Amino acid sequence: MAESAPAFKTQMVQKSVQELVLNGDELPENYIRKDRDGGDLDVPLVEIPVVNLGLLKSLSTSKEELQKLRSALSTWGCIQVINHGMTPSFLDEVREVTKQFFALPMEEKRKYSREADGIEGYGNDKILSEKQILNWSDRLYITLNPEQRKLKFWPENPKVFRDILNDYTIKLNMVTAVILTAMARSLDLEDNCFLDQYGKEATMRAGFNYYPKCPRPDLVTGLEEHADASAITFLLQDNEVEGLQFQKDNQWFKVPIIPEALLIIVGDQTEIMSNGIFKSPVHKVVTNSERERISLAVFCLPELNEEIGPIDRLVDESRPRLYKKVKNYVGIYFEYHQQGKRAIEAVKI
Ligand SMILES: O=C(O)CCC(=O)C(=O)O
Numbered sequence: 605m606a607e608s609a610p611a612f613k614t615q616m617v618q619k620s621v622q623e624l625v626l627n628g629d630e631l632p633e634n635y636i637r638k639d640r641d642g643g644d645l646d647v648p649l650v651e652i653p654v655v656n657l658g659l660l661k662s663l664s665t666s667k668e669e670l671q672k673l674r675s676a677l678s679t680w681g682c683i684q685v686i687n688h689g690m691t692p693s694f695l696d697e698v699r700e701v702t703k704q705f706f707a708l709p710m711e712e713k714r715k716y717s718r719e720a721d722g723i724e725g726y727g728n729d730k731i732l733s734e735k736q737i738l739n740w741s742d743r744l745y746i747t748l749n750p751e752q753r754k755l756k757f758w759p760e761n762p763k764v765f766r767d768i769l770n771d772y773t774i775k776l777n778m779v780t781a782v783i784l785t786a787m788a789r790s791l792d793l794e795d796n797c798f799l800d801q802y803g804k805e806a807t808m809r810a811g812f813n814y815y816p817k818c819p820r821p822d823l824v825t826g827l828e829e830h831a832d833a834s835a836i837t838f839l840l841q842d843n844e845v846e847g848l849q850f851q852k853d854n855q856w857f858k859v860p861i862i863p864e865a866l867l868i869i870v871g872d873q874t875e876i877m878s879n880g881i882f883k884s885p886v887h888k889v890v891t892n893s894e895r896e897r898i899s900l901a902v903f904c905l906p907e908l909n910e911e912i913g914p915i916d917r918l919v920d921e922s923r924p925r926l927y928k929k930v931k932n933y934v935g936i937y938f939e940y941h942q943q944g945k946r947a948i949e950a951v952k953i
C-alpha cells in the first residue's frame with residue numbers, strides 16, 4: 605500500500621513506532637483496534653502455489669506452469685516465484701540493507717524524512733483524522749526507476765544500499781516483463797496485452813516496512829487490511845518472522861516464508877485489466893511481541909496518464925465488462941483508502 609498525499613493538515617511532529625518502543629512509552633490509544641480480539645493471530649497456513657519462472661520464460665512456455673499461474677492468480681491472487689534470477693544470498697543482502705537502515709540512529713534516518721505533502725521518504729502513518737487507527741510500522745518509500753528517482757530519499761548509509769537497490773531494480777524489471785507476458789499467455793491472449801497497458805513509463809515504487817515488537821499483538825495491527833493499488837506487487841518477506849495474512853471467503857490465512865522466493869501479489873489494476881479473472885487479494889500484517897519484522901514491497905504502477913481497462917478479448921456475453929476504463933487509479937485509491945473503502949468499487953460497472 606503506497607502512501608497518500610494529504611487531503612488536509614497533517615501532524616508533522618510525530619514519533620516513529622520505533623521511538624515509542626525505544627522510549628518505553630505506554631501503548632497510545634490511537635493504535636488500538638477496538639474490533640480486534642487477537643482471534644486472527646493463530647490462523648491456518650495458505651499453501652501459495654510455487655511457480656518456476658524459468659519454465660515461464662522460454663518461447664515454448666510450459667503449459668503446466670501457465671495453468672498453475674492462471675489458477676493461483678484467479679483464486680488467491682498471488683504466487684511464490686522461484687528461479688527468478690536472483691540468488692538467495694542476493695535476496696539476503698537486500699533484507700540486510702533494509703534491516704541496517706532501520707537500525708541507524710533516528711537522526712540519521714530523519715535525513716530522509718518524508719516532506720509534509722510528499723509520498724517518498726522515511727516516516728510512518730500520516731495522521732489525517734482524530735479517529736484514525738494507526739499501523740504499528742515505520743516505512744521508507746522510494747521510486748526505483750532511474751529516470752524518476754529522487755536520490756535525496758535514497759539512503760547513503762549503509763554504504764551498499766544504493767548499489768543493491770539498483771541491482772534489485774534491474775532484476776525486478778526483467779521479472780515484471782516475464783510475468784506480465786506469462787499472465788497474458790495463461791489466458792490465451794497476445795503476449796503484450798498486459799505489458800502495453802502497463803506502459804513504458806510505468807513506475808516501480810519500493811516500500812520498506814519495519815514492524816517493531818509490539819506489546820499487544822491482539823489489539824494492534826502492523827498494517828491494516830487493504831488490497832494493493834499496483835498492477836502487481838513484489839514482496840520480499842522477512843526470512844524468519846511471519847506476519848502477512850491473506851483473506852479469502854471471509855477467512856484469514858497466514859503466508860508461509862520461503863526465503864528464496866519472491867511473493868507476487870495481484871494488485872487492483874491487474875484485476876481491472878483482466879476483467880476480474882485475476883483477483884487482487886485483501887491482506888494485512890499482524891504484529892509480534894517477541895520479534896521485529898521487515899519486508900520490502902515493490903509496487904509496479906502502470907503509467908499514470910494512460911487509461912487502463914479490461915482487455916477486449918476478456919469481455920464477451922458470458923463475461924460482461926466488470927470495470928470502467930480508468931486513468932490515474934492511484935489517485936482514486938488514496939481518496940477511497942482514506943475513507944476506509946476499497947477503490948476498486950469505484951470503477952465497477
Ligand atoms: O509486510 C508485508 O508483508 C506486506 C506489506 C504490504 O502489504 C504493503 O506494503 O502493501
Ligand SMILES: [Fe+2]
Nearest residue numbers: 605831832887
Ligand atoms: Fe499490500
